[in-house]
Amino acid sequence: MQRNGSGATALDEPNETGKRLSSDERRRQILIAAMAVFGTRGYEGATTDEVARAAGVSQPYVVRLFGTKENLFLATIDEALTRLLAAFRAALAADDDADRDPGITEGKAAGKRIGQAYVDLIEVRGLHQTLAHAYLLGSNPVIGAAARRGFASVWRFFREEMGLDADEARAFMAEGMLISTMIGLRIVDDYGSDPQITELFRSCFPTELPHVLDVLPRGTERW
Amino acid sequence: MQRNGSGATALDEPNETGKRLSSDERRRQILIAAMAVFGTRGYEGATTDEVARAAGVSQPYVVRLFGTKENLFLATIDEALTRLLAAFRAALAADDDADRDPGITEGKAAGKRIGQAYVDLIEVRGLHQTLAHAYLLGSNPVIGAAARRGFASVWRFFREEMGLDADEARAFMAEGMLISTMIGLRIVDDYGSDPQITELFRSCFPTELPHVLDVLPRGTERW
DNA sequence: GTCTATACTGAGATAGAC
DNA sequence: GTCTATCTCAGTATAGAC
Numbered sequence: 263m264q265r266n267g268s269g270a271t272a273l274d275e276p277n278e279t280g281k282r283l284s285s286d287e288r289r290r291q292i293l294i295a296a297m298a299v300f301g302t303r304g305y306e307g308a309t310t311d312e313v314a315r316a317a318g319v320s321q322p323y324v325v326r327l328f329g330t331k332e333n334l335f336l337a338t339i340d341e342a343l344t345r346l347l348a349a350f351r352a353a354l355a356a357d358d359d360a361d362r363d364p365g366i367t368e369g370k371a372a373g374k375r376i377g378q379a380y381v382d383l384i385e386v387r388g389l390h391q392t393l394a395h396a397y398l399l400g401s402n403p404v405i406g407a408a409a410r411r412g413f414a415s416v417w418r419f420f421r422e423e424m425g426l427d428a429d430e431a432r433a434f435m436a437e438g439m440l441i442s443t444m445i446g447l448r449i450v451d452d453y454g455s456d457p458q459i460t461e462l463f464r465s466c467f468p469t470e471l472p473h474v475l476d477v478l479p480r481g482t483e484r485w
Numbered sequence: 486m487q488r489n490g491s492g493a494t495a496l497d498e499p500n501e502t503g504k505r506l507s508s509d510e511r512r513r514q515i516l517i518a519a520m521a522v523f524g525t526r527g528y529e530g531a532t533t534d535e536v537a538r539a540a541g542v543s544q545p546y547v548v549r550l551f552g553t554k555e556n557l558f559l560a561t562i563d564e565a566l567t568r569l570l571a572a573f574r575a576a577l578a579a580d581d582d583a584d585r586d587p588g589i590t591e592g593k594a595a596g597k598r599i600g601q602a603y604v605d606l607i608e609v610r611g612l613h614q615t616l617a618h619a620y621l622l623g624s625n626p627v628i629g630a631a632a633r634r635g636f637a638s639v640w641r642f643f644r645e646e647m648g649l650d651a652d653e654a655r656a657f658m659a660e661g662m663l664i665s666t667m668i669g670l671r672i673v674d675d676y677g678s679d680p681q682i683t684e685l686f687r688s689c690f691p692t693e694l695p696h697v698l699d700v701l702p703r704g705t706e707r708w
Numbered sequence: 709g710t711c712t713a714t715a716c717t718g719a720g721a722t723a724g725a726c
Numbered sequence: 727g728t729c730t731a732t733c734t735c736a737g738t739a740t741a742g743a744c
Contacts, residue, residue, distance in 0.1 A: 282727055302624050306530035309719060320729055325721060327727095393623055398614060400671030402523050403705060410675055413666075417685045428688045432663070437661035438656070444637075448623030454632055459633075462640045465655040483624065485691075505709055532737060546710055548739060 272365035289337075292324055296338040297419050300448075301388020301483060302341045304395045305335050305405065326416070331394045334407055339396045342389045346380075349380040350419055372424065374383075378469055380438055420464065441468055450478045508550065512560075515540045515547055517609075519561040525609025525707060527618045528558050528628065559631055562619045567605075569674045573642055587679075590694035595647065596657070601692055603661055607700050614664040665691055670698045673701045 283291075295316035299308045309333050311321040328334040353375040357368060383389050397413060400406040420431035444450075444466050452459040453475065467474045487508045506514075518539035533554050534544040549556040553647040576598040580591060606612050614706045620636060622628040643654035667673075667689050676698065 281729085288548050288727080300638070304527050304529055304618075305620065306527055310721090311719070319614065322721075322730085332718095356716065358625055388739065390623060394724085395527075397528065397666050398617055398621070398669035400669050400674070401702070401704075406671060406674075408627075410670055412683055413670055413672065414675070414679070414685070418681060418744055421681070422685075426683055429681075431687075432688045433659075436656075436659035436663035439666050440659035443617075443620050446621035446623050447633055447636055448629060449633055449636065451623070451629075451636070455638070458641060458644070459637055461644075461651055462637070462655075465651045481624075503710085507711065511709080534737070543711055545712085545741095549710080556736070658743075664727085666731090 264472050267397055288319065289327060292334075292397065293338055293341045294325065296334055297342055297386065297388040297392050298484075299388065300335060300338055300395060302390030302479075304388065305399060309332065335396075335405065339405075339408055339412060342348070342386075342392050343415065345386060345389060346383065346393070346417065346418060349379045349383055350376050351423070354424060369425075373381075374469070375435075377437070380440065381467065381469065381474060384445060384474065387479065391446045394442045396441075396448055445478065448473065448478070448480050488692055511540075511542065513549060514559075515542065515550065516561055516564045520565055520609065520611040520615050523558060523561055523618060523705075528622060528691065541615065555627065558619075558628065562616055562628075562631055562635060565609075565615050566638065568609060568612060569606065569616070570638065570642060572602040572606055573599055574646070577647060597692070599625030599647070600657075600660070604664065604690065604692065604697060606639075607668060607697065610702065614669045617662075617665045617669055668701065671701070671703050673698065674703050 294315065296308075296313045299313045302308070303312070310324050313320040313334070314324045317324070324334065325331070326336060347485060354372055356375060357372070363371075393412070396405060396409040399409060417431060417435065420426045420434055421428070422462055424431075426434065444463065453463050454460055461477055464471060515577055519536045520533075522536045522539055526535070533547050536557070537544040537547040540547070546553070547557065551560060551568060557649070564616055571663060579598060580595070584653065585596075616635070619628060619632040622632060643649045643657055647654075648662070649657065658704065667686065672682065676686050677683055
């Protein structure tokens with residue numbers, strides 16, 4: 263996963279120069295901002311104004327570009343899923359068996375790479391939490407339907423592209439849901455304060471712990 | 486888990502008779518209603534008015550009893566966690582080894598009972614989803630702190646009361662998060678429509694599938 | 709213990725200029 | 727492509743009666 267990918271520019275450098283961009287470029291920036299805001303506050307809790315300010319544009323312009331807040335959220339889910347599956351596919355394809363532990367099958371190694379890719383997506387602020395929020399809105403007629411389609415597409419990746427059986431796929435999804443929960447919970451805030459929490463935390467992020475500790479949003483940070 | 490427990494009266498029989506109750510009784514009714522509403526819409530999406538109507542009282546009275554919406558949500562999380570841990574403890578204690586498969590250890594059997602208790606809590610409408618929503622609000626200073634405490638208390642149950650090691654506990658929590666996600670997603674709505682989804686669904690609810698299919702909220706139902 | 713009436717605010721959406 | 731000004735409504739909270 264690219265650690266300094268171009269994805270995060272919108273939040274790092276808000277548009278304070280009043281530069282005119284192509285509307286596609288703007289859309290992309292706004293979607294980055296939207297992932298962060300929706301991820302933190304949820305669909306209803308987030309405001310289009312917060313998204314707009316995070317992206318460095320005016321609130322009415324966000325509405326203008328996406329029509330409604332609901333539409334913006336749908337586009338945001340889509341963006342998150344597209345990135346998620348792209349990261350998974352890249353990790354699946356990256357069969358760098360040169361430096362592979364000889365005792366490990368390629369299947370196992372791919373599993374590790376994909377798990378790592380999932381965790382690395384923490385760096386796209388709000389991606390995991392936005393999806394988690396969407397998954398909880400199943401009773402919303404339009405968002406719920408989109409969320410179910412998205413969830414199913416991840417399942418299909420594990421079953422068809424990665425070739426896992428149903429039980430393995432379920433275990434993967436379960437670990438993923440737990441990781442998303444721990445990110446949304448910001449349990450990192452209590453890391454070190456209580457041996458139990460520390461243990462819980464470490465048990466969920468077995469790989470690359472220092473890196474994870476470094477990039478996880480925490481505390482009163484907005485995202 | 487009791488299938489017709491006293492817990493669900495508030496929603497089944499709203500207070501249309503104008504009866505005066507003890508404020509404790511009312512609080513309990515309102516909390517039941519609140520789990521359902523918060524579970525469906527989330528903290529921000531839910532309105533105190535919706536909760537009030539579900540409980541059969543007026544909106545200002547809900548605010549009167551709980552002070553603020555935030556307070557109501559905190560009380561609702563607490564109610565949900567109390568019920569969750571009570572159900573777990575009951576399942577752990579119910580060592581009915583009379584009809585136990587002789588090839589299964591008591592540890593395994595307890596695990597099955599507790600897993601089943603978790604799934605059975607679907608019948609307390611919104612319980613799982615309310616907790617899941619709370620877990621996603623980690624960046625909220627007051628709700629986030631409460632959510633982390635609650636999550637940690639479940640972890641402690643698995644580790645200390647149930648005696649699992651960290652890896653087993655993590656696996657349990659992960660399965661739980663997946664189940665909560667599937668409930669919130671209302672993936673049951675697509676059950677039968679697509680073999681992939683059906684498989685995903687069955688793989689997550691291996692036990693008592695017909696019962697689960699029966700009690701899961703679905704579609705445009707409010708909760 | 710519980711209601712009705714209402715004040716107040718926040719936020720999505722629209723109009724229209726540049 | 728983007729902004730400012732503004733309309734409008736929904737929703738929390740308060741006041742005060744019964």
